Amino acid sequence: MITGDASYIKKINRSLIIREILREEMISRADLSKITALTRATISAQVSDLLEEELVVETQLEHNSVGRKPIMLSLNGHAGYALGIDLDFGQVSFTLSNLLGSPVSSEIIRIHTNNYAEILELLILNITKYQKEFSDSRYGIVGIVVAIHGLVSNDEIIQYVPRFHWKNVNLKSDLEKAVGVEIHLENNANLSSFAERVFIHHETDNLLCTTLYSGIGLGMMMNNKFFRGHDGFAGEIGHMIIVPGGKPCTCGNEGCWEKYASETSVFEYLSETKSMSNITYEQIQQWMNEDDSDVYEIMEQFIYYLSIGLNNMINIYNPDVVVIDSELLRIYPDSLNKIHQNLHSQISHYRELTLSTIGKKSCVLGACALAISHFLDVPILNLPYKD
Amino acid sequence: MITGDASYIKKINRSLIIREILREEMISRADLSKITALTRATISAQVSDLLEEELVVETQLEHNSVGRKPIMLSLNGHAGYALGIDLDFGQVSFTLSNLLGSPVSSEIIRIHTNNYAEILELLILNITKYQKEFSDSRYGIVGIVVAIHGLVSNDEIIQYVPRFHWKNVNLKSDLEKAVGVEIHLENNANLSSFAERVFIHHETDNLLCTTLYSGIGLGMMMNNKFFRGHDGFAGEIGHMIIVPGGKPCTCGNEGCWEKYASETSVFEYLSETKSMSNITYEQIQQWMNEDDSDVYEIMEQFIYYLSIGLNNMINIYNPDVVVIDSELLRIYPDSLNKIHQNLHSQISHYRELTLSTIGKKSCVLGACALAISHFLDVPILNLPYKD
DNA sequence: TTGTATTAGTTAGTTCATTAAACAAATTAA
DNA sequence: TTAATTTGTTTAATGAACTAACTAATACAA
Numbered sequence: 158m159i160t161g162d163a164s165y166i167k168k169i170n171r172s173l174i175i176r177e178i179l180r181e182e183m184i185s186r187a188d189l190s191k192i193t194a195l196t197r198a199t200i201s202a203q204v205s206d207l208l209e210e211e212l213v214v215e216t217q218l219e220h221n222s223v224g225r226k227p228i229m230l231s232l233n234g235h236a237g238y239a240l241g242i243d244l245d246f247g248q249v250s251f252t253l254s255n256l257l258g259s260p261v262s263s264e265i266i267r268i269h270t271n272n273y274a275e276i277l278e279l280l281i282l283n284i285t286k287y288q289k290e291f292s293d294s295r296y297g298i299v300g301i302v303v304a305i306h307g308l309v310s311n312d313e314i315i316q317y318v319p320r321f322h323w324k325n326v327n328l329k330s331d332l333e334k335a336v337g338v339e340i341h342l343e344n345n346a347n348l349s350s351f352a353e354r355v356f357i358h359h360e361t362d363n364l365l366c367t368t369l370y371s372g373i374g375l376g377m378m379m380n381n382k383f384f385r386g387h388d389g390f391a392g393e394i395g396h397m398i399i400v401p402g403g404k405p406c407t408c409g410n411e412g413c414w415e416k417y418a419s420e421t422s423v424f425e426y427l428s429e430t431k432s433m434s435n436i437t438y439e440q441i442q443q444w445m446n447e448d449d450s451d452v453y454e455i456m457e458q459f460i461y462y463l464s465i466g467l468n469n470m471i472n473i474y475n476p477d478v479v480v481i482d483s484e485l486l487r488i489y490p491d492s493l494n495k496i497h498q499n500l501h502s503q504i505s506h507y508r509e510l511t512l513s514t515i516g517k518k519s520c521v522l523g524a525c526a527l528a529i530s531h532f533l534d535v536p537i538l539n540l541p542y543k544d
Numbered sequence: 545m546i547t548g549d550a551s552y553i554k555k556i557n558r559s560l561i562i563r564e565i566l567r568e569e570m571i572s573r574a575d576l577s578k579i580t581a582l583t584r585a586t587i588s589a590q591v592s593d594l595l596e597e598e599l600v601v602e603t604q605l606e607h608n609s610v611g612r613k614p615i616m617l618s619l620n621g622h623a624g625y626a627l628g629i630d631l632d633f634g635q636v637s638f639t640l641s642n643l644l645g646s647p648v649s650s651e652i653i654r655i656h657t658n659n660y661a662e663i664l665e666l667l668i669l670n671i672t673k674y675q676k677e678f679s680d681s682r683y684g685i686v687g688i689v690v691a692i693h694g695l696v697s698n699d700e701i702i703q704y705v706p707r708f709h710w711k712n713v714n715l716k717s718d719l720e721k722a723v724g725v726e727i728h729l730e731n732n733a734n735l736s737s738f739a740e741r742v743f744i745h746h747e748t749d750n751l752l753c754t755t756l757y758s759g760i761g762l763g764m765m766m767n768n769k770f771f772r773g774h775d776g777f778a779g780e781i782g783h784m785i786i787v788p789g790g791k792p793c794t795c796g797n798e799g800c801w802e803k804y805a806s807e808t809s810v811f812e813y814l815s816e817t818k819s820m821s822n823i824t825y826e827q828i829q830q831w832m833n834e835d836d837s838d839v840y841e842i843m844e845q846f847i848y849y850l851s852i853g854l855n856n857m858i859n860i861y862n863p864d865v866v867v868i869d870s871e872l873l874r875i876y877p878d879s880l881n882k883i884h885q886n887l888h889s890q891i892s893h894y895r896e897l898t899l900s901t902i903g904k905k906s907c908v909l910g911a912c913a914l915a916i917s918h919f920l921d922v923p924i925l926n927l928p929y930k931d
Numbered sequence: 932t933t934g935t936a937t938t939a940g941t942t943a944g945t946t947c948a949t950t951a952a953a954c955a956a957a958t959t960a961a
Numbered sequence: 962t963t964a965a966t967t968t969g970t971t972t973a974a975t976g977a978a979c980t981a982a983c984t985a986a987t988a989c990a991a
Contacts, residue, residue: 158560158579158580158581160556160557160560160580160581160582160949161548161552161553161554161555161556161557161948161949162553162948162949162950162976163553163948163949163950163975163976163977163978164976164977165548165553166548166549166550166552166553166976166977166978167548167976167977167978168548169547169548170547170548170977170978173545173547185939185940186939186940187938187939187940192545193545193547194545194547195547195978195979196978196979196980197939197940197941198940198941198942198978198979198980199977199978199979200940201940201941201942202977202978220987221988222937222938222987222988223936223937223938223987223988223989224936224937224938224939224986224987224988225937225938225939225940225985225986225987226938226939226986226987227938227939227940228939228940362774363773363774385862386750386861386862386863386893387749387750387862387863387864387893387894387895388862388893389862390862390891390893391860391861391862392860392862393859393860393862393891394859394860396855396859396889396891396892397855397856397859397860398786398852398855398856399785399786399788400788401786401787401848401849401852407890408889408890408891409888409889409890410855410888410889461788462788465785465788468783468784468785468797469784469785469856470860472780472781472783472784473778473779473780473781473784473857473860474773474778475772475773475774475775475776475777475778475779475780476773476774477774501796501797502783502795502796502797503794503795503796504777504780504783504795505783506773506774506775506777507774508774547978548977548978549947549977549978549979550946550947550948550949550977550978550979551947551948553947553948553949554947554948554949557948557949572968572969573968573969574967574968574969577969582949582950583949583950583951584968584969584970585949585950585951585952585969585970585971585972586948586949586950587969588969588970588971589948589949589970607958608959609958609959609966609967610958610959610960610965610966610967611957611958611959611965611966611967611968612956612957612958612966612967612968612969613957613958613967613968614967614968614969615968615969
């Protein structure tokens with residue numbers, strides 16, 4: 158049970174201070190005191206710890222107002238590194254960032270296996286390599302987070318990864334035994350939503366991010382925490398039934414949303430209509446340029462069903478910001494406007510609906526950011542996004 | 545901004561201690577110390593405050609084990625009263641409870657108006673009456689909570705009450721000006737979910753409660769907080785589209801869930817089929833006793849569409865406990881089993897699905913409990929339910 | 932150039948709630 | 962009657978925040 162004592166309040170205030178430094182990027186002790194309502198004495202004491210730990214650095218800036226010149230404080234991005242890993246079907250992405258979330262190194266490794274042991278070995282090999290390579294800096298690699306494209310329960314055990322056919326595997330424990338440091342697993346949609354919040358939408362405390370690729374994933378940041386549900390399986394919105402008695406789904410029901418509004422469903426319709434397999438985004442782009450009527454019809458239907466699900470999602474969650482991550486919508490002209498026009502219910506309340514600007518790499522960037530947030534012991538952070 | 549200081553620690557620990565006293569109903573200082581991991585000295589100091597404030601009373605119980613006999617502590621239910629008000633269409637219910645949530649007085653007043661000013665006056669009149677009548681006891685009436693059958697935003701302004709045709713009214717402020725004490729407004733489904741958690745489902749930190757009367761309401765308790773969404777409008781699940789291009793709804797969309805799975809929808813179907821208006825529950829009960837096939841068909845369809853929506857709700861929220869409050873399901877034989885059988889998806893995860901045992905009065909009891917929780921400054925409480 | 936106002940940051944001492952440890956009280960069982 | 966055990970209180974120490982007074986550095990005006 159968490160009880161209050163002196164060290165607990167110090168932790169609370171430290172977390173607040175780090176959070177403000179990151180939010181403002183550069184800020185003086187005096188301004189920290191004003192924002193947090195902690196006294197300048199308290200701020201000084203806490204900052205002195207942070208300087209000692211090399212997590213914060215001081216800078217003298219030009220200043221042209223009356224009074225003593227403030228000493229600006231900022232987070233020391235060079236104190237360590239965070240490693241984000243995206244364990245996707247067919248490829249594993251590794252991104253190493255500094256403590257400010259700026260990528261330092263990125264690499265994508267193709268894999269041609271679903272075998273757990275083989276993939277585990279590949280992960281161990283690469284993590285060890287990064288650990289050796291980046292042991293300079295005060296703290297070295299401060300955290301590792303792996304994105305899982307499937308169900309991860311609250312105890313970080315992988316319950317199910319559809320495309321790998323993995324069920325109930327303890328990757329966290331297997332990795333930790335091999336590399337000797339703490340590893341965290343997180344669902345890919347959750348990490349995308351974290352990235353959208355941390356790198357882009359700095360002002361919201363309520364963000365949904367839906368990813369429309371092989372299925373439909375939903376990640377949610379609410380009051381600066383993931384919304385996970387009781388076991389960690391919340392956001393399985395792809396299996397929301399929107400057509401009673403509709404197409405059968407592997408989940409055992411009929412008429413699930415992702416049978417109508419995932420990119421996979423669009424590719425399937427196109428393959429059928431065009432009698433063509435292995436259709437690429439480039440091919441679709443070309444058809445769109447040519448005003449192909451089949452593609453138009455299929456895309457319009459995609460947007461129709463997508464809007465129904467979005468309407469439901471918005472009524473259910475009453476979000477502030479909704480981010481959609483879909484390559485097809487990015488290339489289809491005027492797609493966002495069309496969706497907006499479909500969301501005309503009196504009840505639906507949201508402030509902003511956008512297409513993701515980060516795109517597919519949001520997942521691995523979110524993993525880096527989550528590792529940083531664990532290390533700094535702050536529930537949320539604002540980091541600059543440099544494209 | 546909330547920062548940590550000594551008084552904040554004390555508040556945290558006090559809240560923990562009160563919560564444990566309520567959970568255990570009777571507990572000694574020594575056991576409180578074991579459960580909370582606070583030292584006995586700390587517990588003694590805090591309890592001494594609570595005794596001074598008459599919020600806690602000591603009892604000597606029989607004891608037959610070795611060592612000094614413990615002094616049992618329990619919450620002093622007689623220190624004050626909580627007033628819950630259910631502002632429903634056609635009637636206003638007032639329930640006054642003691643600090644342990646036991647009703648002391650209950651009264652239902654029929655109203656024949658939707659006029660805001662008239663209803664406001666009625667509320668003021670009655671609140672003032674209760675204040676005078678129950679000013680004995682150490683604290684008198686410690687809190688007043690009003691249940692609103694409509695949208696209440698996070699700043700406690702009534703956005704919309706469909707059946708009263710109220711839009712954007714500030715009942716909280718109008719009442720507070722007139723009666724001179726703090727008043728809180730809360731959505732009725734939220735209060736029902738609070739009551740289910742506080743009086744019945746003591747062990748869960750994740751509960752959904754759906755009310756199927758005029759429309760479909762959804763209240764959610766997650767990690768001992770209401771799940772409200774960004775503005776307070778989350779849980780508008782009745783307007784989830786489950787039949788694309790289906791029946792038109794007042795919200796501006798077509799095929800909303802509450803057009804198929806609210807009790808109102810059942811009454812409408814029955815009225816049409818039986819060519820009869822003003823159908824009562826007693827009438828339906830009689831038809832059911834006679835194995836009426838029209839009623840059977842309509843009820844089976846109700847359960848079919850209800851299950852679709854429940855499936856969606858469960859996939860989206862991954863709840864621990866789901867409580868359904870519906871009089872029709874209570875009287876229809878085997879209804880719960882039929883719903884269970886419809887929820888066969890691989891993805892759906894929930895632990896328990898039940899019909900409400902508290903029923904319609906959950907809303908006003910939840911209002912009392914919420915007033916108590918505000919007064920004691922504990923986010924959640926366990927109270928005994930005495931039918 | 933000098934003094935004054937202003938802002939930034941530090942230092943000394945106080946306050947408050949916790950903890951640890953010793954103690955007092957009350958009870959069972961040998 | 963004594964030992965063992967458990968409950969609850971007292972006392973001193975600790976830690977982190979606070980207040981208040983200080984030093985430092987700067988702009989600006991006389």
